[in-house]
Amino acid sequence: MYVDLGSALGATPGVSRDSLERLDEQVATAHERIQAGRRNSQHGYAALNLPETVDLDAIRGAVAPFEDPAAVLTVGIGGSALGAATLADALAGPADPDAYFLDNVDPEHVSRLLASLPLDRTVVNVVSRSGTTAETLANFLVVREAMADAGVDWTERTFVTTGESGNLCDLAEQHDLPSLPVPDGVPGRFSALSTVGLAVAAIQGHDLDALRAGAAAAADGLSGSLFETPAYAYGATAYALTGRGALTNAMMPYAERLETFAEWFAQLWAESLGKDGLGQTPARALGATDQHSQLQLYRAGPRDKLVTLVRPRDRPDFGIPATELDGLSYLGGSSLGELLDAEFEATEASLVESGVPAIRVEIDAVDERSLGSLLYEMEAACVLYGELASVSTFTQPAVEWGKRAARGLLGGGDFEEADAVDERTSLVVE
Amino acid sequence: MYVDLGSALGATPGVSRDSLERLDEQVATAHERIQAGRRNSQHGYAALNLPETVDLDAIRGAVAPFEDPAAVLTVGIGGSALGAATLADALAGPADPDAYFLDNVDPEHVSRLLASLPLDRTVVNVVSRSGTTAETLANFLVVREAMADAGVDWTERTFVTTGESGNLCDLAEQHDLPSLPVPDGVPGRFSALSTVGLAVAAIQGHDLDALRAGAAAAADGLSGSLFETPAYAYGATAYALTGRGALTNAMMPYAERLETFAEWFAQLWAESLGKDGLGQTPARALGATDQHSQLQLYRAGPRDKLVTLVRPRDRPDFGIPATELDGLSYLGGSSLGELLDAEFEATEASLVESGVPAIRVEIDAVDERSLGSLLYEMEAACVLYGELASVSTFTQPAVEWGKRAARGLLGGGDFEEADAVDERTSLVVE
Numbered sequence: 001m002y003v004d005l006g007s008a009l010g011a012t013p014g015v016s017r018d019s020l021e022r023l024d025e026q027v028a029t030a031h032e033r034i035q036a037g038r039r040n041s042q043h044g045y046a047a048l049n050l051p052e053t054v055d056l057d058a059i060r061g062a063v064a065p066f067e068d069p070a071a072v073l074t075v076g077i078g079g080s081a082l083g084a085a086t087l088a089d090a091l092a093g094p095a096d097p098d099a100y101f102l103d104n105v106d107p108e109h110v111s112r113l114l115a116s117l118p119l120d121r122t123v124v125n126v127v128s129r130s131g132t133t134a135e136t137l138a139n140f141l142v143v144r145e146a147m148a149d150a151g152v153d154w155t156e157r158t159f160v161t162t163g164e165s166g167n168l169c170d171l172a173e174q175h176d177l178p179s180l181p182v183p184d185g186v187p188g189r190f191s192a193l194s195t196v197g198l199a200v201a202a203i204q205g206h207d208l209d210a211l212r213a214g215a216a217a218a219a220d221g222l223s224g225s226l227f228e229t230p231a232y233a234y235g236a237t238a239y240a241l242t243g244r245g246a247l248t249n250a251m252m253p254y255a256e257r258l259e260t261f262a263e264w265f266a267q268l269w270a271e272s273l274g275k276d277g278l279g280q281t282p283a284r285a286l287g288a289t290d291q292h293s294q295l296q297l298y299r300a301g302p303r304d305k306l307v308t309l310v311r312p313r314d315r316p317d318f319g320i321p322a323t324e325l326d327g328l329s330y331l332g333g334s335s336l337g338e339l340l341d342a343e344f345e346a347t348e349a350s351l352v353e354s355g356v357p358a359i360r361v362e363i364d365a366v367d368e369r370s371l372g373s374l375l376y377e378m379e380a381a382c383v384l385y386g387e388l389a390s391v392s393t394f395t396q397p398a399v400e401w402g403k404r405a406a407r408g409l410l411g412g413g414d415f416e417e418a419d420a421v422d423e424r425t426s427l428v429v430e
Numbered sequence: 431m432y433v434d435l436g437s438a439l440g441a442t443p444g445v446s447r448d449s450l451e452r453l454d455e456q457v458a459t460a461h462e463r464i465q466a467g468r469r470n471s472q473h474g475y476a477a478l479n480l481p482e483t484v485d486l487d488a489i490r491g492a493v494a495p496f497e498d499p500a501a502v503l504t505v506g507i508g509g510s511a512l513g514a515a516t517l518a519d520a521l522a523g524p525a526d527p528d529a530y531f532l533d534n535v536d537p538e539h540v541s542r543l544l545a546s547l548p549l550d551r552t553v554v555n556v557v558s559r560s561g562t563t564a565e566t567l568a569n570f571l572v573v574r575e576a577m578a579d580a581g582v583d584w585t586e587r588t589f590v591t592t593g594e595s596g597n598l599c600d601l602a603e604q605h606d607l608p609s610l611p612v613p614d615g616v617p618g619r620f621s622a623l624s625t626v627g628l629a630v631a632a633i634q635g636h637d638l639d640a641l642r643a644g645a646a647a648a649a650d651g652l653s654g655s656l657f658e659t660p661a662y663a664y665g666a667t668a669y670a671l672t673g674r675g676a677l678t679n680a681m682m683p684y685a686e687r688l689e690t691f692a693e694w695f696a697q698l699w700a701e702s703l704g705k706d707g708l709g710q711t712p713a714r715a716l717g718a719t720d721q722h723s724q725l726q727l728y729r730a731g732p733r734d735k736l737v738t739l740v741r742p743r744d745r746p747d748f749g750i751p752a753t754e755l756d757g758l759s760y761l762g763g764s765s766l767g768e769l770l771d772a773e774f775e776a777t778e779a780s781l782v783e784s785g786v787p788a789i790r791v792e793i794d795a796v797d798e799r800s801l802g803s804l805l806y807e808m809e810a811a812c813v814l815y816g817e818l819a820s821v822s823t824f825t826q827p828a829v830e831w832g833k834r835a836a837r838g839l840l841g842g843g844d845f846e847e848a849d850a851v852d853e854r855t856s857l858v859v860e
Contacts, residue, residue, distance in 0.1 A: 255536060
């Protein structure tokens with residue numbers, strides 16, 4: 001990816017070139033820690049070795065038994081779904097099997113989706129490292145029953161992606177299901193470039209080698225200076241701006257295909273860095289649409305924002321037909337892509353003019369190689385930010401409390417967290 | 431809607447019951463201004479009169495000529511699309527015509543969507559008050575040509591929703607197209623309950639009378655006290671919390687059907703209140719999915735957040751099949767809806783336990799009446815917040831700058847804003 005920091009210099013909050021140069025000494029130290037973590041395959045850092053360690057043949061082998069599927073349904077939540085969804089939404093062509101994701105337990109949504117799928121031509125991919133994630137396992141039980149009701153042998157249409165032991169592991173053994181390992185030391189939100197993120201891409205026929213090559217090139221490009229490494233330029237500048245008051249990071253791709261990428265980024269950023277009272281809140285946006293929704297606030301609201309503008313340098317395009325309509329003849333000589341680029345540049349200039357910091361992130365095109373590179377580099381940016389902030393990037397302790405409370409409420413054990421639900425104060429206005 | 435402020439009391443930032451009582455005096459004054467604005471149909475305040483002023487028969491009449499459509503395609507951006515999309519995503523049943531929205535100018539997305547639609551059975555709804563919105567008119571030109579290329583007479587399949595003069599008005603006259611007026615004094619983001627938001631609902635066969643009745647009941651319920659008016663309870667508490675540091679408002683519905691509602695709310699809140707350095711940044715989230723993405727940050731990150739948890743009190747549900755799987759038998763006696771509710775309550779308790787303010791918003795069900803009420807009350811909440819903050823709720827001056835720059839860049843006139851694009855500083859890392 002290409003990172004342009006120009007519109008973050010001198011903004012409010014902003015960083016100066018001098019500040020970045022001073023920060024670069026910390027970047028060098030952090031880079032050494034990251035490289036040491038990678039050499040020792042330490043928890044989390046191991047994610048940055050995936051371009052070397054991921055076994056593409058195992059992925060291809062696991063999905064090979066499913067010939068000519070019409071759809072692939074991933075049953076997983078959070079990091080077990082978002083990486084695969086990001087790649088599917090970015091890369092899928094009209095002739096590819098459709099990719100669906102059951103990443104919520106809304107009963108109506110689940111039943112409608114299942115009713116609309118051709119279950120006898122659908123591949124089901126159940127993803128949970130532990131094999132006990134309540135939402136995922138509940139949905140899997142529902143999917144399994146729906147297949148049985150439709151007269152489909154679910155054991156012929158299912159594969160699992162899971163840890164070395166647990167329910168899903170046992171199930172795979174019992175029914176001889178294809179299975180893929182969730183890699184050790186790779187938290188879910190860092191697993192897009194592993195078995196977890198790539199199996200759906202394999203079923204859709206995307207070029208896994210190009211995805212890996214893009215990520216590998218980014219890995220090779222990591223150096224000890226933010227001025228030489230786009231990932232570190234992004235991570236270090238976002239870190240510096242957060243410290244100066246940019247507690248929100250509006251992630252705004254100018255490409256419909258990258259809308260899910262913004263969601264993936266939001267998980268990566270929030271769950272990795274939101275700790276100890278620190279972190280930066282990701283706000284997902286989409287250009288040009290959100291110029292008509294969020295831009296007023298970005299430009300004239302509180303000075304607590306960084307806006308990240310993302311676009312491909314090349315994209316399929318076509319011309320806008322000529323028109324006789326009053327005052328619109330200028331559109332006729334142009335194309336939709338040119339209009340979108342003009343909106344991108346106008347938004348960026350509009351932020352600069354009002355002193356709001358923006359970072360421009362560009363990729364060559366929305367294709368496998370660029371996506372591999374983009375996801376890897378945003379992960380590296382996040383790891384660097386975590387090092388600079390001295391937080392525990394690879395854990396998510398605050399999520400566990402709610403899980404225990406929910407389980408207690410459902411009668412799945414005696415958890416004191418569930419009692420807290422009854423203790424809350426009410427002040428109802430109706 | 432039902433608003434429970436209990437989990438915002440005593441949080442950090444938080445409000446006390448005493449503070450709310452003091453604030454209630456300002457609410458009374460603000461309510462008087464709002465009622466005066468409504469009586470005089472002043473710009474913006476007129477939106478709160480829509481339950482009385484909207485002409486449902488005109489809407490039904492405009493869409494009546496289109497018999498048995500397979501799809502309805504709205505060409506509009508921002509407030510010209512989001513209200514209709516919110517209702518379509520909340521209410522659409524499997525037998526209704528599909529609703530699509532061209533609210534961006536991504537060339538690939540536009541061409542794929544048009545290639546996938548049965549154009550001879552698609553109704554096109556072009557929405558722009560001025561008739562000159564660049565994105566909307568460019569897309570309309572493309573749609574019109576695609577229809578011509580497919581041998582479809584676009585004049586038989588199109589209606590327009592627009593102001594009293596301009597391109598779309600002329601076009602409607604010239605080709606005898608059905609047309610609906612954009613109501614005077616109603617900014618786009620407040621137009622969900624007008625012709626702009628309700629035409630698609632009419633085509634999909636939803637109950638417009640129930641939508642209006644829900645909104646009318648909410649309008650009748652507005653009183654001079656936040657303790658008696660759910661809309662004001664929400665707006666006043668959000669305002670108080672923003673002043674105490676909650677610069678971000680995470681809008682988190684626990685229903686897939688309300689995901690677009692969160693987007694609609696984000697526009698309403700950002701564009702109305704993001705002014706003079708004030709405002710609150712909406713962050714769109716979705717329960718339970720985002721518990722596995724954003725909750726870590728909400729619970730353990732910076733104390734700059736309010737979390738708004740929204741759910742229907744009643745929803746279609748079904749049981750989770752019994753299972754032999756290890757440690758999961760507790761799920762078998764439950765239902766997906768109960769699991770989702772347990773997650774909702776666990777998340778709320780988890781925020782309370784860590785001192786993060788949350789407001790619970792409930793509606794009876796995801797149906798026409800409740801939606802009419804919810805949209806009206808969130809609009810009233812926003813207007814009240816704007817009164818308390820003394821901002822110009824109904825304008826969006828910061829959006830205009832970028833529009834002029836984009837137009838200048840495309841050769842649509844001489845605008846000095848376009849020059850600023852060339853003046854920006856670059857610091858590229860690649």
